[in-house]
Amino acid sequence: MMNAKPTHTFTNHDVAEHLRLIATLKEIKGEGRFHWLAFRNAADVIDNLPEDVNDIAAAGTLTDLPGVGKGVAEVIEQFLATGDSELAGKLRSQVPVTLVELTEVPGLGAKKVARLWRELGITTLAELKAAAEAHRIRELKGFGAKTEENILKGVALLEQRRHARTPLGVARPQALGLIQALREALPADAITAIEPAGSLRRWKETVGDLDILAITPDPAQVMAAFQQLPQVEEVLLGGETKTRVRLHGGLECD
DNA sequence: AGGCGGTACTG
DNA sequence: CAGTACC
DNA sequence: GCCT
Numbered sequence: 001m002m003n004a005k006p007t008h009t010f011t012n013h014d015v016a017e018h019l020r021l022i023a024t025l026k027e028i029k030g031e032g033r034f035h036w037l038a039f040r041n042a043a044d045v046i047d048n049l050p051e052d053v054n055d056i057a058a059a060g061t062l063t064d065l066p067g068v069g070k071g072v073a074e075v076i077e078q079f080l081a082t083g084d085s086e087l088a089g090k091l092r093s094q095v096p097v098t099l100v101e102l103t104e105v106p107g108l109g110a111k112k113v114a115r116l117w118r119e120l121g122i123t124t125l126a127e128l129k130a131a132a133e134a135h136r137i138r139e140l141k142g143f144g145a146k147t148e149e150n151i152l153k154g155v156a157l158l159e160q161r162r163h164a165r166t167p168l169g170v171a172r173p174q175a176l177g178l179i180q181a182l183r184e185a186l187p188a189d190a191i192t193a194i195e196p197a198g199s200l201r202r203w204k205e206t207v208g209d210l211d212i213l214a215i216t217p218d219p220a221q222v223m224a225a226f227q228q229l230p231q232v233e234e235v236l237l238g239g240e241t242k243t244r245v246r247l248h249g250g251l252e253c254d
Numbered sequence: 255a256g257g258c259g260g261t262a263c264t265g
Numbered sequence: 266c267a268g269t270a271c272c
Numbered sequence: 273g274c275c276t
Contacts, residue, residue, distance in 0.1 A: 142265065147265085
């Protein structure tokens with residue numbers, strides 16, 4: 001039986017990444033929020049799908065998926081068949097794809113990346129680093145010395161982290177440990193619900209940081225307890241409803 | 255046709 | 266305060 | 273863009 005097992009078989013994750021690429025390029029291009037957000041949402045849906053997106057496409061029921069309408073479905077079909085899409089192609093001709101990695105520098109979003117590109121001609125991490133070191137960034141309106149420092153830190157972090165992501169097998173037990181510790185540190189009714197989020201929740205093979213989500217009647221109490229856990233090395237940011245810390249070992253956690 | 259979250263940091 | 270970035 |  002020649003039952004068609006195409007040479008180009010793409011996983012749900014491949015599709016999701018393609019949709020994310022489109023979303024980011026659209027965002028850099030300056031399209032309105034909801035245009036690109038739709039693609040990012042759809043990407044998350046596909047990424048978490050238990051079924052194979054190839055089967056769904058074959059059945060012609062892509063648009064039954066939440067967040068997948070005519071536009072996204074079209075892109076998915078093209079991608080599954082060719083490994084690319086017209087939309088992505090058009091976007092690539094308008095925006096350098098290398099800008100996408102700049103977007104991964106913490107503190108840099110699409111807006112800033114777009115300006116760095118148009119106003120300073122920066123398209124790569126190396127160029128970004130050079131410009132920051134030469135203090136060319138702070139010349140831009142809305143950018144300051146602090147932003148420049150953060151960019152330098154961010155680039156360094158990215159260069160390291162790129163080759164040092166944490167395996168799920170290490171990260172998950174740590175997260176579960178934090179959750180348990182938090183529960184034990186507080187009265188039972190202080191936390192309505194608490195669970196891993198982000199890449200942890202999506203069972204990605206490696207994670208860049210830990211995300212934990214808690215539902216509580218008293219956020220301040222939980223934030224305080226979180227910051228005082230023994231696992232915490234340094235509080236990077238402490239808000240009323242959100243806290244970011246660095247754990248012993250370097251892993252960061254929200 | 256109309257809606258599409260909320261907070262924290264920077265300048 | 267406005268603009269931006271992130272969860 | 274997608275959903276209601």
